[in-house]
């Protein structure tokens with residue numbers, strides 16, 4: 749089943765007299781349960797494409813169908829609703845709230861989903877358990893290692909059961925040992941059927957993914973199945 753379908757999407761930025769075609773024509777299909785890495789040099793359009801896939805932005809031309817819904821022409825308000833339901837974001841810088849416990853950080857998206865306090869706690873604990881951190885529920889981010897912080901961020905991203913886990917340089921702030929810990933977690937999430945889309949400029953991190961898409965100058969340069977994905981353990 750297709751989760752992501754882009755057809756000939758482009759994105760043009762106009763700044764005064766300057767016109768930048770950050771994406772020129774990108775047609776991509778990603779199925780439910782795939783584990784995909786986007787690579788490409790700086791300026792190749794990775795962030796622009798991730799912003800569109802993550803419903804933070806819409807294409808200038810072309811269609812984007814996310815989980816069966818055409819989101820190409822949605823308003824910002826409609827996009828926000830789709831985003832909360834369909835996308836779990838993980839960032840290089842974790843983006844956890846420093847004064848809140850792991851549990852409260854993970855439960856936060858559920859506040860917007862309108863769940864009761866009891867339901868929020870139960871779901872957030874389960875999400876923490878799924879990343880192996882149920883024993884860190886009451887720790888604040890500064891009481892956790894970098895790898896643990898990123899695992900809390902992954903738990904928060906997944907607490908609403910989104911269609912896609914969208915990870916932007918998820919190991920960018922982690923040393924190599926801790927990066928393996930996160931890649932191991934992604935392997936487990938993939939095995940459970942999660943759809944993972946990650947952007948990385950690190951070749952060895954991209955090789956954990958089962959499909960590697962390379963962008964160059966706003967176009968897909970190559971799109972290949974990785975015959976032999978790296979295993980973290």
Ligand code: ADP
Nearest residue numbers: 761768770788789790791792793794795796797
């Ligand atoms: P990458 O993530 O691969 O580094 P980006 O998608 O950030 O690539 O950028 C692609 C091109 O679009 C670059 O030339 C960049 O300068 C330009 N660009 C990105 N975002 C904006 C923006 N908000 N306004 C104007 N130009 C932008």
Ligand code: ADP
Nearest residue numbers: 884887889890891892893894895896925926929
């Ligand atoms: P891991 O081996 O899981 O990456 P570390 O060796 O970095 O973890 O940390 C060991 C333990 O010490 C962790 O379980 C964490 O709770 C705690 N810890 C790590 N960094 C800090 C910190 N900056 N402040 C407080 N506690 C920390």
